[in-house]
Amino acid sequence: MTQKLVIIGAGMASGRMLEELFELAPDTYDVTLFGAEPRGNYNRIMLSPVLAGEKCYDDIVTHDAKWYRGHNVNCRFGEAVVKIDRARKQVFSANGVTSYDKLVIATGSASFFIPVAGNDLPGVVGFRDLDDVTAMLTAAQTPAGKAVVIGGGLLGLEAAAALNERGMQVTVLHLMGHLMDRQLDPAAGYLLQQELQSRGIQVVCKAHTKAILGTDQVEAVLMEDGTVHGADLVVMAAGIRPEVRLANDAGLHVERGIVVDDTLLTSDPDVFALGECVEHDRTVYGLVAPLFDMAKVLAQTLMGRPAGFIAPAVSTKLKVTGVDLFSVGDFAEGPEREEIVFRDPGRGIYKRIILRDNQIIGTVMYGDTADSSWLFSKLKSGEDISDIRDTLIFGPAFPVGAPTDPLATIAALPDDAEICGCNGVCKGAIVTAIGKGATDLAALKATTKASASCGSCTGLVEKVLASTLGDTFVIPTAQPICGCTDMTHEDLRRMIKSQRLKTMPAVMQECGWKTSCGCHSCRPALNFYLLAEWPLDYADDAQSRFVNERNHANIQKDGTYSVLPRMWGGMTTPDELRAIADAADKYDVPAVKVTGGQRIDLLGVKKEDLPHMWADLNEAGMVSGHAYSKGLRTVKTCVGTDFCRFGTQDSTGLGIKLEKLLWGSWTPHKVKLAVSGCPRNCAEATCKDLGIICVESGFEISVGGAAGMELKQTEALAKVATEQEAIELTAAFIQLYREHARYLDRAYKWVAKVGLDWVKERVVEDLAERAALCDRFELSQSVYRKDPWAEQATPAFQRDKWSALADLTLEAAE
Amino acid sequence: MRTWIDIADLSDIPKRGARVVKTALGCVAIFRTDDDRVYAIDDTCPHKQGPLSEGIVHGASVTCPLHNWVFDLETGMAQGEDVGQVATFDIQVLNGRIMLDASRLAARSAA
Numbered sequence: 001m002t003q004k005l006v007i008i009g010a011g012m013a014s015g016r017m018l019e020e021l022f023e024l025a026p027d028t029y030d031v032t033l034f035g036a037e038p039r040g041n042y043n044r045i046m047l048s049p050v051l052a053g054e055k056c057y058d059d060i061v062t063h064d065a066k067w068y069r070g071h072n073v074n075c076r077f078g079e080a081v082v083k084i085d086r087a088r089k090q091v092f093s094a095n096g097v098t099s100y101d102k103l104v105i106a107t108g109s110a111s112f113f114i115p116v117a118g119n120d121l122p123g124v125v126g127f128r129d130l131d132d133v134t135a136m137l138t139a140a141q142t143p144a145g146k147a148v149v150i151g152g153g154l155l156g157l158e159a160a161a162a163l164n165e166r167g168m169q170v171t172v173l174h175l176m177g178h179l180m181d182r183q184l185d186p187a188a189g190y191l192l193q194q195e196l197q198s199r200g201i202q203v204v205c206k207a208h209t210k211a212i213l214g215t216d217q218v219e220a221v222l223m224e225d226g227t228v229h230g231a232d233l234v235v236m237a238a239g240i241r242p243e244v245r246l247a248n249d250a251g252l253h254v255e256r257g258i259v260v261d262d263t264l265l266t267s268d269p270d271v272f273a274l275g276e277c278v279e280h281d282r283t284v285y286g287l288v289a290p291l292f293d294m295a296k297v298l299a300q301t302l303m304g305r306p307a308g309f310i311a312p313a314v315s316t317k318l319k320v321t322g323v324d325l326f327s328v329g330d331f332a333e334g335p336e337r338e339e340i341v342f343r344d345p346g347r348g349i350y351k352r353i354i355l356r357d358n359q360i361i362g363t364v365m366y367g368d369t370a371d372s373s374w375l376f377s378k379l380k381s382g383e384d385i386s387d388i389r390d391t392l393i394f395g396p397a398f399p400v401g402a403p404t405d406p407l408a409t410i411a412a413l414p415d416d417a418e419i420c421g422c423n424g425v426c427k428g429a430i431v432t433a434i435g436k437g438a439t440d441l442a443a444l445k446a447t448t449k450a451s452a453s454c455g456s457c458t459g460l461v462e463k464v465l466a467s468t469l470g471d472t473f474v475i476p477t478a479q480p481i482c483g484c485t486d487m488t489h490e491d492l493r494r495m496i497k498s499q500r501l502k503t504m505p506a507v508m509q510e511c512g513w514k515t516s517c518g519c520h521s522c523r524p525a526l527n528f529y530l531l532a533e534w535p536l537d538y539a540d541d542a543q544s545r546f547v548n549e550r551n552h553a554n555i556q557k558d559g560t561y562s563v564l565p566r567m568w569g570g571m572t573t574p575d576e577l578r579a580i581a582d583a584a585d586k587y588d589v590p591a592v593k594v595t596g597g598q599r600i601d602l603l604g605v606k607k608e609d610l611p612h613m614w615a616d617l618n619e620a621g622m623v624s625g626h627a628y629s630k631g632l633r634t635v636k637t638c639v640g641t642d643f644c645r646f647g648t649q650d651s652t653g654l655g656i657k658l659e660k661l662l663w664g665s666w667t668p669h670k671v672k673l674a675v676s677g678c679p680r681n682c683a684e685a686t687c688k689d690l691g692i693i694c695v696e697s698g699f700e701i702s703v704g705g706a707a708g709m710e711l712k713q714t715e716a717l718a719k720v721a722t723e724q725e726a727i728e729l730t731a732a733f734i735q736l737y738r739e740h741a742r743y744l745d746r747a748y749k750w751v752a753k754v755g756l757d758w759v760k761e762r763v764v765e766d767l768a769e770r771a772a773l774c775d776r777f778e779l780s781q782s783v784y785r786k787d788p789w790a791e792q793a794t795p796a797f798q799r800d801k802w803s804a805l806a807d808l809t810l811e812a813a814e
Numbered sequence: 815m816r817t818w819i820d821i822a823d824l825s826d827i828p829k830r831g832a833r834v835v836k837t838a839l840g841c842v843a844i845f846r847t848d849d850d851r852v853y854a855i856d857d858t859c860p861h862k863q864g865p866l867s868e869g870i871v872h873g874a875s876v877t878c879p880l881h882n883w884v885f886d887l888e889t890g891m892a893q894g895e896d897v898g899q900v901a902t903f904d905i906q907v908l909n910g911r912i913m914l915d916a917s918r919l920a921a922r923s924a925a
């Protein structure tokens with residue numbers, strides 16, 4: 001006698017299960033199928049393209065009533081099961097009672113509606129079934145309609161992109177720090193956000209929704225911080241919850257989902273479950289691949305054959321036209337994990353492979369996912385990839401086998417393979433240039449521009465050189481910062497930026513530091529790179545600074561300090577001079593000296609006197625001269641038009657403006673400026689990091705001078721007509737130096753490395769870039785343009801920092 | 815015999831930092847490492863008397879601020895090429911309080 005099989009839920013999992021079952025044995029069971037939706041089974045995944053208008057409902061139907069009837073399934077569409085009576089083996093629905101021998105629960109999941117006031121207003125919809133799509137499409141007809149999507153995961157973003165396509169003004173509110181945080185790392189999440197924003201979708205991360213507002217229709221969404229986003233439609237895409245209500249009421253074992261064993265049996269020997277409503281081995285699934293595996297297993301189980309469900313690795317792609325994204329496996333940071341990262345900022349490509357014990361355990365790809373299936377298969381097979389580790393990130397196009405010789409992989413690159421992303425230089429161009437005699441890096445830079453910009457492709461260019469020239473070229477080994485790491489300064493800056501590393505422990509972890517907390521060489525460098533890259537997020541670490549910068553004074557050979565207040569542009573007043581003289585008297589200062597930087601130095605001050613002395617000087621309106629800092633030192637000026645018979649412009653005034661703009665900023669090495677009022681150059685502007693010579697027709701700006709260990713004259717950067725432009729160029733130049741130079745390279749060394757032309761392109765020619773540099777400088781200055789002593793001289797600091805911890809002079813003497 | 819003196823709270827010294835204790839014979843530098851170990855050594859560098867308490871602390875070492883000699887906080891020995899050693903003192907943390915053994919200090923002053 002045929003057994004009665006009742007299935008609750010006519011969705012994707014049960015559809016596939018029936019296919020498998022009928023294939024094995026068409027007549028074993030007498031099947032009754034309940035579905036709450038008034039229709040057969042369709043490819044739910046494709047609701048996004050339907051919403052976007054790329055497909056229509058008919059395209060996505062997989063099993064309609066006709067198909068089920070053809071297989072003698074008794075279809076009860078539009079009829080929800082409301083209760084299971086396990087003792088009597090019956091299910092209850094609107095139209096009565098149905099008995100079963102075996103029961104399958106395949107109720108899927110339901111959209112999770114975040115528990116805030118107003119979440120039940122008309123116009124608030126989930127994104128789960130065709131009815132939701134219909135509701136959204138109706139709302140999309142409102143002219144200039146506004147949609148707010150709550151949740152920046154897979155579903156939310158597909159809804160957002162589709163509604164945007166339909167002409168709505170879309171805002172995505174995402175609770176976490178970056179989009180698709182469960183599938184993407186922050187770097188890829190960032191690229192995705194850029195893409196969506198470029199389409200006009202507004203994205204707000206770390207968004208805490210407080211309430212949904214409206215009277216009889218949704219009108220807006222209110223955030224915890226008080227922001228209000230107007231809305232004609234709110235899509236709840238903050239997650240899904242397994243639909244377990246029936247199973248719960250029936251007393252089955254339910255955790256997050258209905259608990260099943262490997263054969264998909266629930267805690268009742270006659271009740272099975274599959275799909276998104278189940279929990280297997282503490283995991284619930286939200287993508288179809290594993291559900292289809294379940295379908296196979298359950299069909300076998302129902303036929304009494306041995307079969308077991310094994311949790312598979314699940315990969316994610318986002319179905320938004322034009323967005324190429326792939327993620328699989330585990331990509332969290334962790335010990336014993338290594339990663340390979342490839343970035344092409346120019347083309348918006350980011351790939352990251354996470355390895356453990358030479359096996360791929362996770363992959364995130366953005367912008368180019370061509371190799372995703374190849375990597376995914378390696379992840380699934382758990383293959384040892386040590387042999388192809390060096391080329392893994394470039395995909396299977398590289399010969400597999402034993403080519404651990406990186407040069408072989410370079411040799412295998414086609415001529416049109418792009419080597420330098422910034423300047424769009426292909427391998428062919430480099431090989432041609434080498435053929436014409438550019439046989440070292442500098443010559444290649446000069447002739448092709450390869451590696452002349454951000455420099456991140458330097459290694460690649462060198463490999464092209466080596467593979468083209470053969471033995472005659474020896475790749476210079478890059479100098480690591482110090483013994484704590486194998487990374488060069490340049491590697492490190494790139495890592496901090498690309499991986500969005502914002503703390504020192506994160507950098508040390510991600511960059512494989514070999515020591516617990518670095519050393520006196522790498523820590524100050526790291527501290528600078530972090531604060532230059534993330535001025536708002538990174539907290540300056542005093543313990544990673546050299547004593548002078550920690551104590552805001554220059555240490556002397558006997559452990560005393562010097563006190564050197566700023567004299568803006570070299571100008572002072574009788575009051576300032578009196579305050580300095582008073583301080584010198586009050587604190588018994590052994591020496592007072594006029595420095596080479598046009599100001600006055602008080603030398604030989606005891607550490608514990610520093611905060612008191614500065615409190616006095618602050619009182620008189622004076623601030624730190626940063627004579628100790630890798631930062632702005634002085635802006636020397638001459639008297640200019642104010643007094644000098646040759647002066648052409650207000651050189652003193654411009655110097656003061658520049659010093660007020662730049663003071664407090666941290667730079668890779670110290671920065672000195674000077675402004676002279678005419679070409680007689682009394683302020684010695686042509687041996688400074690940046691010097692300005694005023695002439696009748698404007699301002700001649702030159703950079704890269706020095707007068708210390710090396711004597712170097714500045715080189716012309718630009719001539720501008722107005723003071724305002726001179727100021728902008730200066731800020732842009734300093735910011736470019738801050739962003740690119742290696743720590744402890746004076747500006748002249750850095751300019752020699754990147755080339756003055758490269759600097760000119762960004763600071764002088766590209767007006768947008770100039771403005772952006774100025775903006776970034778100003779952003780940083782909003783944090784750092786302040787007198788360190790304003791805080792350091794306060795009582796709290798005086799107690800905690802400047803004095804001895806204890807005085808045992810008496811005790812010890814006893 | 816040891817004489818433990820309660821010096822200060824552990825939190826009075828920043829991680830990877832140091833403060834000094836004045837004694838009749840000059841300053842003793844009390845270091846706190848990143849993982850909250852505490853060491854006490856003579857504050858004066860044997861090279862040219864640099865104040866070691868102002869150096870950058872890394873692992874269980876400090877780099878002298880004047881000319882970058884590196885000292886092991888545990889042994890007081892100069893590391894690498896440089897030759898020299900500073901005195902070390904017994905110190906411990908009890909219930910968050912830093913306790914310094916003053917007997918050595920007294921002994922030193924007596925000597």
Ligand code: SRM
Nearest residue numbers: 554556562595596597598599627633706707708709710746
């Ligand atoms: C105080 C002053 C000498 C003076 O009495 O005039 C001075 C004093 C020191 N200079 Fe200087 N320099 C002073 C003007 C200069 C100048 C002239 C100038 O700025 O116009 C130069 C040449 C211009 C240049 O920088 O290119 C100068 C080139 C140097 C250099 C070599 C830099 C280089 O890249 O080649 C160093 C070493 C370093 O910074 O690494 C240095 C380092 C030092 C240090 C900070 C050495 C140190 O680390 O302890 C000295 C601190 C002494 C102390 O105990 O306070 N000092 N130093 C001047 C302070 C100017 C100010 O008001 O801030």
Ligand SMILES: Cc1cc2nc3c(=O)[nH]c(=O)nc-3n(C[C@H](O)[C@H](O)[C@H](O)COP(=O)(O)OP(=O)(O)OC[C@H]3O[C@@H](n4cnc5c(N)ncnc54)[C@H](O)[C@@H]3O)c2cc1C
Nearest residue numbers: 009011012013035036044045080081107108275276287288
């Ligand atoms: C918009 C969207 C995009 C998606 N994109 C992807 C993707 O790109 N890739 C991917 O792998 N997955 C994707 N998914 C997920 C995928 O669709 C689901 O994993 C899959 O549909 C789950 O199958 P299921 O059979 O468990 O549940 P469902 O397909 O949801 O079927 C469950 C059915 O049971 C019915 N039901 C519930 N309770 C009762 C009851 N008491 N009585 C009767 N019937 C009931 C429901 O109405 C529903 O029709 C997407 C989902 C959505 C909504």
Ligand code: SF4
Nearest residue numbers: 638644677678681682
């Ligand atoms: S350089 Fe020119 S402006 Fe400056 S002081 Fe000399 S003469 Fe005057």
Ligand code: FES
Nearest residue numbers: 859862864878881
């Ligand atoms: S004084 Fe310490 S290293 Fe010179």
